[in-house]
Amino acid sequence: MNRPAVRRIGVLTGGGDAPGxxxxxxxxxxxxxxxxxxxxxxxxxxxxxxxxxxxxELTENDVVGILPRGGTILGTTNRDNPFHYPVVKGNEKIFxxxxxxxxxxxxxxxxxxxxxxxxxxxxxxxKELYDKGLKVVGVPKTIDNDxxxxxxxxxFDTALTTATEAIDKLHTTAESHHRVMVLEVMGRYAGWIAxxxxxxxxxxxxxxxxxxxxxxxxxxxxxARSQERKKFSIIVVxxxxxxxxxxxxxxxxxxxxxxxVRLGGIGNVIAQQIESLTGKExxxxxxxxxxxxxxxxxxxxxxxxxxxxxxxNLLAEGKFGRMVCLKGQNIEDVPLEQAIGELHxxxxxxxxxxxxxxxxxxxxx
Numbered sequence: 001m002n003r004p005a006v007r008r009i010g011v012l013t014g015g016g017d018a019p020g021x022x023x024x025x026x027x028x029x030x031x032x033x034x035x036x037x038x039x040x041x042x043x044x045x046x047x048x049x050x051x052x053x054x055x056x057e058l059t060e061n062d063v064v065g066i067l068p069r070g071g072t073i074l075g076t077t078n079r080d081n082p083f084h085y086p087v088v089k090g091n092e093k094i095f096x097x098x099x100x101x102x103x104x105x106x107x108x109x110x111x112x113x114x115x116x117x118x119x120x121x122x123x124x125x126x127k128e129l130y131d132k133g134l135k136v137v138g139v140p141k142t143i144d145n146d147x148x149x150x151x152x153x154x155x156f157d158t159a160l161t162t163a164t165e166a167i168d169k170l171h172t173t174a175e176s177h178h179r180v181m182v183l184e185v186m187g188r189y190a191g192w193i194a195x196x197x198x199x200x201x202x203x204x205x206x207x208x209x210x211x212x213x214x215x216x217x218x219x220x221x222x223x224a225r226s227q228e229r230k231k232f233s234i235i236v237v238x239x240x241x242x243x244x245x246x247x248x249x250x251x252x253x254x255x256x257x258x259x260x261v262r263l264g265g266i267g268n269v270i271a272q273q274i275e276s277l278t279g280k281e282x283x284x285x286x287x288x289x290x291x292x293x294x295x296x297x298x299x300x301x302x303x304x305x306x307x308x309x310x311x312x313n314l315l316a317e318g319k320f321g322r323m324v325c326l327k328g329q330n331i332e333d334v335p336l337e338q339a340i341g342e343l344h345x346x347x348x349x350x351x352x353x354x355x356x357x358x359x360x361x362x363x364x365x
Contacts, residue, residue: 004036005318006112006135010055013072014046014122018143018155019296020304021072024117026063027308033060036316041109042073046118047125048080051098053105067305068295070158078121079254083128099132106134113320115311117141119153120340123323127336130321137314138323138336139307143291146190148344149334150325154304159186159291160196166287167201167234174232180222180274180282184267186291187238189248191346193291194238198361199352204233205362207270209240209248210346211353213364215270219277221362226280233280237270239263244365264288306331 011028013021025042032038042058043049066073079086082099106114113135116126119142130136140147143159163185174181183203187193191208198206205221207213222233240263242248251264264286271282296304303326310324310331323339325332346353356363 004038004316006038006315008039008041008110009113009115009312009315010041010043010050010106010109010111011058011074011115012043012046012049012117013074013076013141014116014118014125015076015078015141016119016143017071017076017292018141018153019070019158019292019294020154020300021076021117021141022063022066022069023296023301023304024139024141024154024308024311025058025073026066027305028115028312029058029063030060031309031312036312038312038316041111045075046077046080046122047082047102048077049074050102050105051080051082051085053108055105055109067301070294070296081121081125083125099129102129103132103134113137113315115139115315119144120147120343123147123336124340127321127340130336135315135320136336137311137320138339139311140323140325140339143193144187144190145192146188146343146345147339148342149323149339151328152303152326154296154300154307155292156192157299157303158294158297159193160200161297162291162294163193163197163236163287164200166285166290167197167203167236170234170285171202171232174234177281178231180233180235180271180278180280182235182237182267182271182274182282182284184237184239184264184284184286186287187240188263189240189343189345191238191240194236194241195346195352195356198236199356199359201236202234203236203361205235205364206356207235207237207241207364208346209238209242210348211363211365212242212244212246214244215273215277215364218270218362218364219274222274222278222280235270235274237266239266241266241364
């Protein structure tokens with residue numbers, strides 16, 4: 001058994017849930033215990049658990065059978081930023097820095113380092129904690145696949161599979177009723193889920209945030225299909241898609257969240273406009289949180305497992321302030337500041353966009 005740089009570690013899952021979180025937790029626990037003789041403590045409900053001292057030891061028995069399970073056995077939240085924490089004083093909600101509580105709780109349990117599993121928001125908090133003196137290693141998680149420092153995040157493949165299956169099913173009902181079907185998918189400010197699922201599912205129109213659309217061009221595509229005796233059409237739209245010169249559709253704002261903007265509703269906007277411009281019956285399916293749920297695909301299980309093992313190896317080697325990542329076929333690591341530096345958007349002149357155009361798929365421009 002190797003002698004690690006740290007012996008007691010914590011782990012938490014932050015931000016939105018994603019298929020594969022349990023696979024990471026399992027890999028962290030098994031690698032830490034078996035390879036290095038470490039003790040692992042899990043904080044419940046993201047950074048809220050760190051703030052409120054909600055913690056429990058995780059043994060190998062605690063992770064038996066969780067590999068194929070979606071969600072996270074620790075719970076998660078996209079709120080509870082310790083550097084911007086909501087408290088009520090009188091009748092007013094204010095935001096304060098409670099990060100000192102985290103260091104107190106970590107000290108109480110003798111935790112020497114922390115594995116933060118999350119997206120850009122959670123990893124940004126992890127970076128702030130590292131800058132303040134906590135030994136942190138990050139694991140990239142988001143179904144949106146929008147972290148620039150890794151070739152792929154776990155959770156994306158499962159979300160993509162769910163979206164593709166939805167398109168497959170919409171095809172049959174669209175063809176039967178000669179309708180236009182609009183599928184709204186997640187992705188926030190990146191169009192990876194929409195573009196990849198649209199390609200895999202044979203969509204006729206794909207609208208993504210990176211390429212603002214002209215609704216008249218979309219309508220022309222639908223009418224052109226009718227003239228070719230194709231009596232139905234499939235439109236896949238990312239929740240962050242926007243018209244040329246327009247804005248994204250915001251469903252609501254959650255002010256105590258790392259990213260307060262909640263997108264949603266673009267599918268209905270597109271459907272109303274298409275029906276008005278073409279006269280064709282149009283229906284909308286908002287896939288929503290179905291993309292976050294369910295059992296992870298084999299790819300995501302393996303990638304998440306590799307990330308979990310890689311994170312523990314970094315801790316054991318004393319390489320803190322870094323995030324494990326996928327580069328080509330290899331698990332590597334990068335500084336946390338590089339991990340959260342910029343979003344990984346769809347390249348508008350990249351291969352996937354070029355392939356879509358060559359297949360005759362309308363991208364709205």
